[in-house]
Amino acid sequence: MTPNRAAEVLYESEATLRLVDRELGELKAGEPAAANDGAADGRTILASLPYILQLANAEIVQVITSLRESRSALEHSTVERIQHTHSKLQEVTSATETATNGILDALDRAQGLIDELDADTGDGGRSKDVRNSLRDEIFGIIGALQFQDITTQQINYASNVLLDMEAKLLRLMQILDPGAGKSDALPQLPPLNDAAPTFDMHATVQDQEKRQSVADEVFSSTPKA
Amino acid sequence: MKFLVIDDSATMRRIVVNSLQRIGVTDIVEAGDGKEALQKFDASVGFIITDWNMPNLGGVDFARAIRARDDGKTVPILMMTTRSLKEDIITALESGVNNYIVKPFTPQVLKDKIDALTAANVAG
Numbered sequence: 062m063t064p065n066r067a068a069e070v071l072y073e074s075e076a077t078l079r080l081v082d083r084e085l086g087e088l089k090a091g092e093p094a095a096a097n098d099g100a101a102d103g104r105t106i107l108a109s110l111p112y113i114l115q116l117a118n119a120e121i122v123q124v125i126t127s128l129r130e131s132r133s134a135l136e137h138s139t140v141e142r143i144q145h146t147h148s149k150l151q152e153v154t155s156a157t158e159t160a161t162n163g164i165l166d167a168l169d170r171a172q173g174l175i176d177e178l179d180a181d182t183g184d185g186g187r188s189k190d191v192r193n194s195l196r197d198e199i200f201g202i203i204g205a206l207q208f209q210d211i212t213t214q215q216i217n218y219a220s221n222v223l224l225d226m227e228a229k230l231l232r233l234m235q236i237l238d239p240g241a242g243k244s245d246a247l248p249q250l251p252p253l254n255d256a257a258p259t260f261d262m263h264a265t266v267q268d269q270e271k272r273q274s275v276a277d278e279v280f281s282s283t284p285k286a
Numbered sequence: 287m288k289f290l291v292i293d294d295s296a297t298m299r300r301i302v303v304n305s306l307q308r309i310g311v312t313d314i315v316e317a318g319d320g321k322e323a324l325q326k327f328d329a330s331v332g333f334i335i336t337d338w339n340m341p342n343l344g345g346v347d348f349a350r351a352i353r354a355r356d357d358g359k360t361v362p363i364l365m366m367t368t369r370s371l372k373e374d375i376i377t378a379l380e381s382g383v384n385n386y387i388v389k390p391f392t393p394q395v396l397k398d399k400i401d402a403l404t405a406a407n408v409a410g
Contacts, residue, residue: 161297165304200393203304207390210295211368214339259294259341264368266390272370273395276386279375 074127081120084113132234143227150220154213161209168199175199207266214264221260287332287404288313292323292348293366294340298389302335302366305393309400320348329357333400338367338378346381353382362403366391 175192182188289311293299299316306314315331317323320343323336334352338345345365352358365378366387375386384406385399 158297162300165297165300200304200308203301204390204393206297207301210293210298211389213295214368259339261339261368263371264389269388269390269392272388275370275372276375276388279372279379280385283376283379 074124074131077120077124077127081117081124084117084120135230135234140227140230143223143230147220147223147227150216150223154216157209157212161206164206165203168203171199172196211264211266214260217260218262218264287311288315288330290315290317290323290327290331290334290336292317292320292335292340292345293337294318295337298337302396305391305396308393309397319343320345320351323348324351327352327355327358331361333404334361334363335366336363338365338369338374346378346383349378349381349383360407362407364399364403366396 175195178192179189289306291299291302291306291314293302296318299318303314303316315326317326319340320336322342323334324343327334336345336348343351345367349363349365352361352363362385363383364385364387365383366389367374367378368389369375369378370388378386384403387395387399
């Protein structure tokens with residue numbers, strides 16, 4: 062079932078509930094009149110009661126069917142998509158970590174090779190300047206790899222939002238159809254850990270100098286304890 | 287001087303260790319979170335560089351725990367984190383952190399902070 066169909070089913074469920082509510086309201090409104098108009102009217106209402114109850118039962122069955130469809134739609138479209146996206150994000154984190162460590166390994170080897178060149182060619186001449194420049198370049202690349210830590214925190218934040226959405230949707234499904242119990246078809250994601258997140262939701266590579274200057278200002282202006 | 291580098295990201299630890307080695311630091315101990323760092327800390331540690339957001343024990347709680355120890359009252363603690371909201375920085379300061387680097391750091395900023403804190407510690 063598509064999300065659009067899910068929305069339609071929910072809309073239909075709401076419309077059916079309104080219909081039941083209206084009919085029950087009409088039934089309730091008729092009760093005082095029946096009491097005032099005497100035994101004849103009371104007998105008429107009593108005679109029609111089985112029909113009214115049958116009608117109400119049919120409406121309730123229809124509502125329950127719609128709610129079950131809504132629950133199924135939420136479970137099999139939205140929640141599945143959330144779980145798929147969550148696992149894809151974890152894959153991205155793992156892939157960038159592996160790649161970053163591979164680059165760091167290669168840079169370590171490159172630094173070792175430069176050290177070997179130093180040992181072979183000695184201290185003099187332009188060759189030493191080139192080797193020092195190479196070291197600076199390698200060091201610059203190593204520093205730039207900090208992006209991996211920062212993007213991992215950003216991805217972990219996004220994953221945490223997805224987990225939160227999933228938990229809320231599962232709660233909603235329980236409300237819609239508590240009798241259906243927990244689905245075994247969907248794997249359960251790890252629980253949220255809001256108390257001690259291991260990521261910064263504001264992590265960014267932008268405006269580093271500006272953000273560093275805020276920290277410097279706080280530390281320089283606050284008297285030490 | 288022995289440095290204790292604490293970060294739950296193995297990549298970040300490698301980058302920090304590499305930066306320290308470049309400025310001549312060779313005695314370096316690593317920890318993946320504050321809890322592990324507390325176990326590895328002793329009086330021989332002369333400088334601490336710690337991340338903030340970590341599992342088990344974060345950087346701020348770690349700093350408080352270190353300051354509560356008799357052998358951890360004066361060791362310089364440098365917080366290195368992505369967190370840069372002013373209230374966060376003040377929280378770090380109040381926890382006992384001596385200075386603060388916002389990631390991504392530059393090697394020059396790291397060197398300047400280490401030099402300044404080491405000089406202040408010697409003078410103090």
